[in-house]
Structures are given as C-alpha cells and as structure tokens.
Amino acid sequence: MTIPSPLPPGALDGVTIIDLTTAVLGPLATQHLGDMGADVIKVESPGGDLNRQIGIGPREAMGAFYVTMNRNKRSLVLNLRDPGAKEALFRLIEQADVVVHNMRSASTERLGIDYAAVAARNPRIIYASAQGYRWDGPYSNRPAYDDIIQGESGLADLGAGGNGAPRFVPTVLADKLAGLSLASAIGFALYAREKTGLGQEIQVPMLETLLSFLMVEHMWKAAFDGDKTQLGYQRLTTPNRRPLPTSDGFVCIMANSNGHWRALFDVLGCPEAMDDPRFATLSARSRNFHDLYGFIGERTGAFSSDYLIENLQSRDVPCGRVKRLADMFEDPYLTETNFFQHIEHPTLGKILTTAIPTYLSETPGSIRTPPPELGEHTADILGKLGYSADQIAKMAAA
Structure with missing residues (x-):
C-alpha cells in the first residue's frame, strides 16, 4: 500500500511523545499511540534499540522484531551520557506532551531524567514508565523480562504440561499486556490534563498488571477470603479443555447457554446427555x-470439521476451526478485512504489517510512516530545535 496523504487526524493528533523505551513493552505501547496520530520521537542510543538486532531482516539494525513494533515513529539518536545530548533531550521535552521509558528508577536518576528533573522543565508533562515491579517496593530496582514475570505471576504454573512442569505461554504476554496498559494510562492522563491542566507521573508494574489480569477468573474461593489453595476456574484448568479432535483436524467449541449445549448434544447424536444431572444446568x-469436556472430546472425532462447524453455526453455537499461524495470511476473512497490509519502506522495499484493529469512526488510526532507520530523523529534529549542522555532528560523535 502507498500511504495516502493527507490522512484524517487521529485521536492523538497534535500530541508529541518522547519515546525512550526499548525491548517490547514500551515500543508496543508507543506504536499504539503513534497509530492513533501521536508524533512519536523514538530516542535511541548510538547502538540503537536492541530489538533492531533480533529476527530475520534484510540487513543489520532492521530485524523483524524491531520492524513489527516501530511504525509511525521518528528515530533520533542521542547519547544521553553526553551533557550536550541530554540538554537537547530536555529542549525536546519542553515542547512535548509525554515522556515514556521502561528504565528502572536507579537508571533515570543516574542519567538525571527522573520525573522530578523532567517536570522541572515541563510541569505539564505526562511522565510514563513501566518496570517489572512497583517503584515503592523492595524489588523496585530488580531487572525483569517477560519470562521472569510469567514465572513469578503463576502464569507458567497455570500452563503446566502433562508432566506437571511449568511452561511459558509462547508469546511475550506480560510485555504486551503491560504495554497496552501503559498506552491506556497515557490516554487517561492526557484526558485528565485537558480538564485540570496538570501533568502527572504514571508507573505500570509488570508483575501486578499480569497478576491482576490472571486473578479475574482464577481468584475463585479466595475472592471471599476462603481457601487460598482452591484457586483457578476449573473450566480453564482442566486438561480436557483443549481443541477437539475431528476426523480430519481440530475444532474449538464454546457452548455456554442451555440452548448451546442442547444443540451441541443434538449435533453429536447424544441429545439424552442434556438430562444427565452433571450437565443439565449451568450451575x-x-x-x-x-x-463434560471429556464427554464431548470422546465424541467429536466421529465427525468432520466441516460437518461440526456447519451444523453448530447454523444453530448459533460459537465454534471455529483450529488453524496454523501460517494459515492467517490466506484466511478469507482476514483477506476480506485487509488485515495484512504491505507498506513501502524507502530502503527496505515492501514490508508486511498488520492493520490497526481498533476502529474510531471520527478520528481513525492510520499507518502514516514505516519503521525508521536508526537516526533517520536526527538532523531534522535537532535542526528544528535550532542546532546547527556542526552541533549535530558533534553530538553524533559524542
């Protein structure tokens, strides 16, 4: 796709975000904000975001892991250990609305870019950060990545395999969930500033964010201050909850109401199961x-996937075919909705990205720019701050 111009203004049109983040959590959060129209200035060290080196890519510093979470941004290289470069950052901050980072507090204090220092230069700033743990607890300066949080939150234990060994979910769930929470919190704070005129600090701890997410359904008896060993929603923890085998593949079926179950039992040829006291009511x-799930799983293998899906969908029972991730690129529904989109990169050629899933009727999100090369916009950004070519070159050499 060729990016059209002009594009309708997004919900965050006119908002400037200074993005000091690396890895997944922060860049994903700021990409969401950029998708909604914010001007995201990605400030990178001379070596660049480490994600640039991860994954297959046409050349160094443009790896797949970087490309998938850094569209709609501009790249500025600054060595923040250099006083001149740090002053350039502060001059940017004076004109910005939001600063985002995922450094530990000891690092921001050492660099002199903690909330107090930043707010002194711009009292209206929204200063947002995400770390592994709460800033006011004993783990505040411990390093953490997604695997650590999956383990410490109990998620890896919930996903234990048949041998009882804990397993990680095969996606960086803690990072991505905390990233979405961080982007949401920034939106909340921007709205509050519109009403009060006040900037504020935001901190999103990964552990508490993931644990609160898990406890929605797994608090169980502990929600009533009951037996804290009786945790977990049984529907989700039984090993019989799994994609159901058919004669030619697997399907997913999620019957919920009495009507759904009656229809499912009919399609499976066992309508009498609705009279079984174990299955007759939701309770x-x-x-x-x-x-219940074991009973269903023993019977689906007698039918083809097409038969089950056609007959269940005709009776409004939620169901679907189990697909491989690679199947998504040719999926008729996703093709119809234009979910996968090619955009032109000035040096990489065509790259594939995903559409913005959230729809806003009056202020839609848009893909305006491809992921930037390292330092691609340094001269332009610093030049607009009043720095000369010689000063910019001196900063680059620092």
Missing part, C-alpha cells in the same frame, strides 16, 4: 467441566 456444568 451443574460449572462443577463438572472436567467430565
């Missing part, structure tokens, strides 16, 4: 998910 089913 009974919620106590017997292990037996």
Whole structure:
C-alpha cells in the first residue's frame, strides 16, 4: 500500500511523545499511540534499540522484531551520557506532551531524567514508565523480562504440561499486556490534563498488571477470603479443555447457554446427555467441566470439521476451526478485512504489517510512516530545535 496523504487526524493528533523505551513493552505501547496520530520521537542510543538486532531482516539494525513494533515513529539518536545530548533531550521535552521509558528508577536518576528533573522543565508533562515491579517496593530496582514475570505471576504454573512442569505461554504476554496498559494510562492522563491542566507521573508494574489480569477468573474461593489453595476456574484448568479432535483436524467449541449445549448434544447424536444431572444446568456444568469436556472430546472425532462447524453455526453455537499461524495470511476473512497490509519502506522495499484493529469512526488510526532507520530523523529534529549542522555532528560523535 502507498500511504495516502493527507490522512484524517487521529485521536492523538497534535500530541508529541518522547519515546525512550526499548525491548517490547514500551515500543508496543508507543506504536499504539503513534497509530492513533501521536508524533512519536523514538530516542535511541548510538547502538540503537536492541530489538533492531533480533529476527530475520534484510540487513543489520532492521530485524523483524524491531520492524513489527516501530511504525509511525521518528528515530533520533542521542547519547544521553553526553551533557550536550541530554540538554537537547530536555529542549525536546519542553515542547512535548509525554515522556515514556521502561528504565528502572536507579537508571533515570543516574542519567538525571527522573520525573522530578523532567517536570522541572515541563510541569505539564505526562511522565510514563513501566518496570517489572512497583517503584515503592523492595524489588523496585530488580531487572525483569517477560519470562521472569510469567514465572513469578503463576502464569507458567497455570500452563503446566502433562508432566506437571511449568511452561511459558509462547508469546511475550506480560510485555504486551503491560504495554497496552501503559498506552491506556497515557490516554487517561492526557484526558485528565485537558480538564485540570496538570501533568502527572504514571508507573505500570509488570508483575501486578499480569497478576491482576490472571486473578479475574482464577481468584475463585479466595475472592471471599476462603481457601487460598482452591484457586483457578476449573473450566480453564482442566486438561480436557483443549481443541477437539475431528476426523480430519481440530475444532474449538464454546457452548455456554442451555440452548448451546442442547444443540451441541443434538449435533453429536447424544441429545439424552442434556438430562444427565452433571450437565443439565449451568450451575451443574460449572462443577463438572472436567467430565463434560471429556464427554464431548470422546465424541467429536466421529465427525468432520466441516460437518461440526456447519451444523453448530447454523444453530448459533460459537465454534471455529483450529488453524496454523501460517494459515492467517490466506484466511478469507482476514483477506476480506485487509488485515495484512504491505507498506513501502524507502530502503527496505515492501514490508508486511498488520492493520490497526481498533476502529474510531471520527478520528481513525492510520499507518502514516514505516519503521525508521536508526537516526533517520536526527538532523531534522535537532535542526528544528535550532542546532546547527556542526552541533549535530558533534553530538553524533559524542
């Protein structure tokens, strides 16, 4: 796709964000903000975001992991250990609305870019950060990545395999969830500033964010200050909750209401199961998910995937075919909705990206620019701050 111009203004049109983040959590958050129209200035060290080196890519510093989470940004290289470069950052901050980072507090204090220092230069700033743990707790300066948080939150234990060994979810869930939470919190703070005129500090801890997410359904008896060993929603923890085998593949079926279950039992040729006291009501089913899902899983293999999907969908029972990730690129639905989009990169040629899934009717998100080369916009950004070519070159050499 060729990016059209002009584009309609997004919800965050006119908002300037100074992005000091690396890895996944922060860059994903700022990409969401950029998708909604914000001007995101990605400030990188001379070596660049480490994600630039991860994954297959046409050349060094433009790896796949970087490309998938850094569209709609401009890249500025500054060595923040150099006083002149740090002053340039502060001059940018004076004109900005938001500063985002995922450094630990000891690092920001050492660099002199903690909230107090930044707010002294721009009292209206939204200063947002995300780390592994709360800033006011004993782990505040411990390093953390997604694997650590999946383990410490109990998520890896929830995903234990048949041998009881904990397993990581095969996606950086803690990073991405905290990134979405961080982007949301920035939106909240910008709205509050519109009403009060006040900037503020935001901190999003990864551990608490993921744990609160998990406890929505897994608090269980502990929600009533009951037995804290009886945790977990049985429907989700039974090993019988899995994609269901068919004669030619696998399907997913999520019957919920009495009507759904009656229809499912009919399609499977066992309508009498609705009279089983274990399965007759929602309350009974919620106590017997292990037996219920085992009962269904023993019967789906007699039918083809097409048969089950056609007959269940005709009766409004939620279901779908299990697909491989590679199947998504040719999926008819995703093709119809133009989910995968090619955009032109000035040096890489065509690159593939995903559409912005969130729809706003009056202030839509848009893909305006491809992921930037390291330092691609340094001269332009610093030049507009009043720096000369010689001063910019001196900063680059620092």
